[in-house]
Amino acid sequence: MEQEFAEYFDARRDTVRRTAFLMCGDWHRADDHAQAAFVALHRHWRRIRGRDDNRVLDAWVRRTLMRSVVDESRRPWRRERFTPDVPDTAVRSHDAGDGVATRETLVAALRTVPPRQRAVLVLRYFDDLDVAATAEALGCSEGTVKSQTSHGLAALRAALGDGIDDLRPAG
Amino acid sequence: MSDLSDQDLTELMRSAGPTAPPAAFGVDDVVRASKRATARRRSAIAGGAAAAVLVFGGIGLAVGLPGGGAETATSSAAGGTPNFERGDAAVPPNAAAPTVPGASDTGCVPMQDPGLRALLNEALPQVATAREAAVPMVCKQGGGREVHLEVDDGPAHGVLTVVFAPAGEPVEDGQPVGWARAGAPTASGGYVAVTSVSDSDSGAIPFESQLAAVASTLAPRL
Numbered sequence: 001m002e003q004e005f006a007e008y009f010d011a012r013r014d015t016v017r018r019t020a021f022l023m024c025g026d027w028h029r030a031d032d033h034a035q036a037a038f039v040a041l042h043r044h045w046r047r048i049r050g051r052d053d054n055r056v057l058d059a060w061v062r063r064t065l066m067r068s069v070v071d072e073s074r075r076p077w078r079r080e081r082f083t084p085d086v087p088d089t090a091v092r093s094h095d096a097g098d099g100v101a102t103r104e105t106l107v108a109a110l111r112t113v114p115p116r117q118r119a120v121l122v123l124r125y126f127d128d129l130d131v132a133a134t135a136e137a138l139g140c141s142e143g144t145v146k147s148q149t150s151h152g153l154a155a156l157r158a159a160l161g162d163g164i165d166d167l168r169p170a171g
Numbered sequence: 172m173s174d175l176s177d178q179d180l181t182e183l184m185r186s187a188g189p190t191a192p193p194a195a196f197g198v199d200d201v202v203r204a205s206k207r208a209t210a211r212r213r214s215a216i217a218g219g220a221a222a223a224v225l226v227f228g229g230i231g232l233a234v235g236l237p238g239g240g241a242e243t244a245t246s247s248a249a250g251g252t253p254n255f256e257r258g259d260a261a262v263p264p265n266a267a268a269p270t271v272p273g274a275s276d277t278g279c280v281p282m283q284d285p286g287l288r289a290l291l292n293e294a295l296p297q298v299a300t301a302r303e304a305a306v307p308m309v310c311k312q313g314g315g316r317e318v319h320l321e322v323d324d325g326p327a328h329g330v331l332t333v334v335f336a337p338a339g340e341p342v343e344d345g346q347p348v349g350w351a352r353a354g355a356p357t358a359s360g361g362y363v364a365v366t367s368v369s370d371s372d373s374g375a376i377p378f379e380s381q382l383a384a385v386a387s388t389l390a391p392r393l
Contacts, residue, residue, distance in 0.1 A: 002202065009198045017194060022184060031195040035204070038196075042205035067304065103190065106183050125177065126184035 005045055008057060009038060015127075016061060022122045023069040025111045037065040062127070062137045070115045070138075109159040117152030120145055284316040284335075287393075291318055291333055294388035295381060298322050304330050316393075322367070327375035330368045333385075335393050337361040353382035357393040365389070 016037060020030035041048070041061055048060050110118055116138065123134045124145075131149075135142045283303050292299040304319040316335040322328065338360035354364040365386045369376045378385075 005202075006198045009201065013194060014191065017191060021191070027192055028195070034194075035196045035201060038201045039204045039208060042201055043209060103186055106186075121180075122184065125180045128181065 001045060004049070005042055008054065011054075012058070012061065013038070016065060019062070019122055019127060020065060020069060022107065022110060022126055023066070023115075023118060025107045033065055033068045036068055037061050040064050059133070059136060062123070062129075063139065066119050066123070066137055067139075070119055105160070109156055112159040113152050113155045117148045117155060120148040121152045121156065124149060282317050282319065284318055287316045287333060287335060288318045290389055290392055291320075291385070294385045295378065297324065297378070298331060301331070322377045324375075324377035327369065327377040327379075329377045331377060332364075332366045332368070333389065334364045334366070335361055335389075336364070351376045351379045351382055353386040355386045355390040357390045359393060361393060363389050363393050 013034070016034045017027075017030055020033040020037075021027055024030055024033065038061070041057065041064070044060075049057060110121070113121065119138060120134060123129045123137055124131075129137065131142045131145050135145045138145070140148075298320055301320040301322045304321045315337055318333045320331045322331045335357065352364055352366040354362060357363050363386055365382045367376050367378050367382060
């Protein structure tokens with residue numbers, strides 16, 4: 001069991017961390033959430049491991065991670081405040097620091113999107129899930145995913161404003 | 172997005188990955204934490220069963236003794252009217268949250284404490300079958316006990332949280348939109364807070380009218 005778990009962990013840790021980072025915008029908290037998801041997975045490994053199919057495990061980890069991040073944002077003493085504007089500290093340039101600037105701007109803009117809408121955007125555009133898989137990960141209907149996607153994109157677009165042109169990948 | 176295609180957005184999000192710092196945890200950390208959590212849960216279940224024996228045994232003994240029924244273990248503080256707050260404004264209502272003086276030690280908080288869950292089930296039977304909400308493990312000074320549940324109350328759904336802070340530990344503050352909380356000092360000198368957070372489109376807060384009663388029921392038992 002431990003060997004199988006270790007192999008799965010090695011293969012998925014970075015992706016889970018990145019998903020968590022896009023959700024919460026902070027690598028320390030992202031590591032906490034990712035670790036919590038893997039700990040929960042290890043505790044239930046025998047029950048949920050799929051036969052020759054990691055998709056079952058991926059879906060379980062994704063669902064646990066999303067609930068962890070979204071629930072944390074709901075907890076009263078950690079509740080996030082949403083600001084209408086992307087912080088001015090985001091740097092936009094086409095110089096050597098382009099990648100960093102792009103990431104900072106995008107993450108800052110994502111932080112202004114409400115948690116469940118943000119979760120939908122991250123799952124659909126980073127994890128490349130379809131509507132059905134996103135609905136399963138978030139425990140909601142496909143209709144909710146579609147409406148949250150629409151609202152989330154609108155919120156992200158509003159947060160980015162004119163910065164969209166600077167963000168569009170070259171080529 | 173009209174000015175940023177789906178493909179553009181996918182590429183942008185994936186660009187957030189390459190500069191990730193080294194992970195703060197490895198597989199050994201995960202396995203250790205998993206085994207600790209499993210051991211804690213078994214210990215808590217055993218402790219909860221022992222506590223139940225003591226509680227019910229004590230009730231039986233008290234009933235059997237002359238005048239024993241009037242001698243409850245409830246402290247005067249724990250029997251008081253619980254505090255109640257509701258968050259509809261954008262300003263934290265309880266910046267000066269109560270801090271209970273006393274001894275403290277260091278520990279990790281059981282985020283889904285079975286013993287506390289059992290007490291909550293008695294105080295609010297409607298949540299007895301509620302699913303545990305996923306929460307990250309938290310280690311903080313003084314320890315404590317917590318339960319987090321995904322609850323439905325008619326059309327209202329959300330997360331119900333019970334946090335017991337032992338004597339000497341601060342009660343954590345909150346920022347208030349779409350939640351309500353009742354809290355009360357406990358018999359052991361700690362503080363119990365019962366919080367319900369709305370996840371409904373309507374903003375309805377599950378069990379809002381019952382939070383104070385739940386806090387009052389739990390306080391003498393903690």
